[in-house]
Amino acid sequence: MDLDITQLRSLIEMLTELDVAEFEHESEGRRVKVVRGARVAVGGPAFYAPSGGAAAPGPSPAAAAAPAVDDGSVDVTSPFVGTFYRSPSPDAPAFVEIGTVIRPGQTLCIVEAMKLMNEIEAEFSGTILEIYAQNGKAVEFGQKLFKIKKA
Amino acid sequence: MYKDLERVPALVAERGLALGAPLTCRDETASTNDDAKRAAKEGAPAGSLFLAESQTAGRGRMGRTWLSARGENLLFSLVVRPNCPPSRVPPLALVAGLAVRDAVAKVVGEGEVKVKWPNDVLVRGKKIAGVLVESTVVGSRVDAVIVGIGVNVLSRDLPEAIASIATSVALELPAGAPPPDRAAILVDVLAGLDRDLGHVAARGLGLVHARLGRADALRGRRVAGELGAGTAEGVDTDGRLLVRDDAGVLHRWSSGEVTLAPRRA
Numbered sequence: 340m341d342l343d344i345t346q347l348r349s350l351i352e353m354l355t356e357l358d359v360a361e362f363e364h365e366s367e368g369r370r371v372k373v374v375r376g377a378r379v380a381v382g383g384p385a386f387y388a389p390s391g392g393a394a395a396p397g398p399s400p401a402a403a404a405a406p407a408v409d410d411g412s413v414d415v416t417s418p419f420v421g422t423f424y425r426s427p428s429p430d431a432p433a434f435v436e437i438g439t440v441i442r443p444g445q446t447l448c449i450v451e452a453m454k455l456m457n458e459i460e461a462e463f464s465g466t467i468l469e470i471y472a473q474n475g476k477a478v479e480f481g482q483k484l485f486k487i488k489k490a
Numbered sequence: 491m492y493k494d495l496e497r498v499p500a501l502v503a504e505r506g507l508a509l510g511a512p513l514t515c516r517d518e519t520a521s522t523n524d525d526a527k528r529a530a531k532e533g534a535p536a537g538s539l540f541l542a543e544s545q546t547a548g549r550g551r552m553g554r555t556w557l558s559a560r561g562e563n564l565l566f567s568l569v570v571r572p573n574c575p576p577s578r579v580p581p582l583a584l585v586a587g588l589a590v591r592d593a594v595a596k597v598v599g600e601g602e603v604k605v606k607w608p609n610d611v612l613v614r615g616k617k618i619a620g621v622l623v624e625s626t627v628v629g630s631r632v633d634a635v636i637v638g639i640g641v642n643v644l645s646r647d648l649p650e651a652i653a654s655i656a657t658s659v660a661l662e663l664p665a666g667a668p669p670p671d672r673a674a675i676l677v678d679v680l681a682g683l684d685r686d687l688g689h690v691a692a693r694g695l696g697l698v699h700a701r702l703g704r705a706d707a708l709r710g711r712r713v714a715g716e717l718g719a720g721t722a723e724g725v726d727t728d729g730r731l732l733v734r735d736d737a738g739v740l741h742r743w744s745s746g747e748v749t750l751a752p753r754r755a
Contacts (some may be wrong), residue, residue, distance in 0.1 A: 364570050394589030422745040444531070444628070451745045452580035453608040453729050455623040462629040477745070480577065 345373075374390065412468055415485040422451035423472040423484065433474075435485075439467045447485055450478060464490035492543060492561045494672050501677040509537045509568055510680045511688075511745040516540075518560075523624060523638035526531040526567035528624070530634035539680075548680040562644040562674050563658070568683065570635040572691035576627045577636060580744070581695045581729040582687060583608050586637050588698060589682030589703050590619045593675050594641065598662040604707030607722070607731045607748060611641075612707050618642050639679060643672050658736040695727050712751035718742055 350371075354362050363372045405451045417423070425433040425448055434446050441447070441461045469486035472478050495515065502510035512535070519525055519542040526540045544560040572582065587609025594611055595603040602614045611619035619641040626633040642648075642658035659670040686698055695702065703709070708722035713733060720735040730742040 351729055413517065418630070419580060420744050421580070425749040453583045453744060454621070455580045455608075455625060457576070457625045457627055460628045460633070 342429045407442075412486050413465075414471075414483045415447060415461075415487060417450050417472075417480060417482045417484055418451065418457070418459070419452055419477040420480050421450040421457070421478060423474065423476055423478045424449040424451060425470070425474045434465050435470075437467050437470060440490075441465055441467065441487070450484075459484070461487070463487075467490070492734075493669060495541065495676070497673045498676060501673060502680065505536075505677065505681055505685045507677070507680050509570070509684045510539045510677070511537055513539045513541065516542045518542060518544045518546060518567055518581065520566055521638075522567035523547055523622060523636050523739050524636070526569050526636045527624060527626070530569045530571075530636065532714065536569060538569040539566060542588075559645055562642075564639070564641040564643055564679075566671055566676065567636055567638040568680075570637055570687055571617040572632060572635060572687065573646075574632060576625075576632055578691050579625050579627075579632055582635060582637070582688050583621065583657075583704060584695065584729045585686045585690050585698060586621045586623055586639065586683065587698070588701060588705060589679050590621060590639055590641060592682050594618055594659060597670055597675060599671040603705075604752065605702070605705045606707040607725060608729070613657050613662050615707075616655055618657050618659065619661070637683065641679075642677065643670050643675060670707035683696065695725075695729055699725070699727055699744060701705075708748070708750065711724075712749055715748045716746040717741065723741050734744065 350362070361372075373401055393488065397470075427434070427449065435441060442464050443461055445461045446458045447461055447467075448459050450459060465487040467485055468488050471483045471485065478484065499513055502513075514529075516524065516525070519540075522542050522545065524536070524547075525542075526538065529538060529540065532670075542565050545754050561723050570582070574577070575657065575712075584605075584607075585664045587605045590609075590611045591603055591605050594613065598613060600737070603618075604612050606612050606617075609621040609623075610617055611621075612702065621640075622638040623635060624638070625635040644657065644660050645658040645730075648658070648661075659675065663670065689697055692752075702725050706724060708731070709724050711722050712721045713720065718732040718735055718741065720741065722738065723732040723734050724736055726732055726742060730741075730744045731748065733741045733743055735741060
């Protein structure tokens with residue numbers, strides 16, 4: 340038995356309207372659980388609802404490059420909690436600027452955690468469209484660092 | 491290569507270590523970390539060891555320089571290729587400090603050899619070794635981790651500017667003791683890394699966490715960093731420094747330089 344997407348939508352709309360954080364319902368061996376603000380999970384028979392929004396099943400949960408909305412650009416995200424640096428040392432020029440044309444293997448930035456200097460390299464050719472993170476500031480796991488237009 | 495290090499390949503083979511070969515030794519180089527990083531990009535195998543008798547551009551954190559007199563110390567970098575997600579890499583920086591600590595303690599005695607988070611090695615509060623770990627991440631894949639280590643071994647005359655804050659293995663030995671053996675210390679560091687890097691990359695700091703606690707130079711001490719100040723309360727299982735501020739709130743620091751306040755009288 341498939342999940343009725345229209346029913347699910349109206350259920351979520353109602354829960355949103357009433358500001359219900361979590362809802363769980365079970366009948367005939369089928370369980371529906373909705374947690375607002377996090378994700379939609381469906382248990383019971385083997386059935387997988389896509390969680391939330393854009394992210395299709397990627398190469399891994401920690402994928403550093405996540406497809407953004409379909410304009411041919413991708414976001415590079417931080418692989419862990421740390422401090423974001425745009426240059427190898429305080430008086431050195433930045434690895435990249437907005438508009439820099441990058442090639443695979445080119446260093447984009449350093450994320451430091453526990454004095455481990457982690458160089459994030461480009462996976463593909465493209466152009467830097469946006470630099471989201473600020474030099475010397477803390478970044479979270481999965482936080483967007485760069486927007487890159489794929490060549 | 492100076493004569494005393496010629497035994498290194500034989501010692502590495504004898505102890506069956508997965509780290510330490512092939513060995514590239516230079517009389518002088520800009521930075522062994524740069525040598526190792528370049529080689530890693532060109533496909534150098536895991537375990538490759540780059541050693542130099544002197545560095546013209548030795549680096550510490552954020553481009554700071556690391557100075558060393560020719561032939562007196564140990565300056566080396568290893569190529570490691572852990573098969574793990576990027577989030578498992580930062581704890582390896584702590585493993586490196588621990589491996590150096592244990593190798594130094596074996597020579598100068600267990601007592602006052604500690605690790606200042608994340609991985610400076612101190613003897614009686616003076617720095618004897620520094621570690622700089624660099625890694626390269628491409629997408630969600632860890633390409634290589636470069637473990638760079640500098641240990642002051644034979645130096646007896648430290649520059650005046652650092653004599654009050656630095657020391658060497660030779661200076662920590664009793665007067666009249668034979669000079670320390672650079673090759674033995676190097677191979678002990680490699681053995682420590684060989685034992686611990688793999689399981690920490692795979693499963694985290696669990697198995698070394700108690701040893702990190704015993705070696706912790708900061709525990710109970712007043713510390714300050716870019717994120718504030720407080721009292722250090724150890725290291726959590728992700729390798730972050732636990733700091734309790736004056737309001738009693740516990741913080742977890744994951745990066746930045748930490749300075750130690752002088753002990754109160």
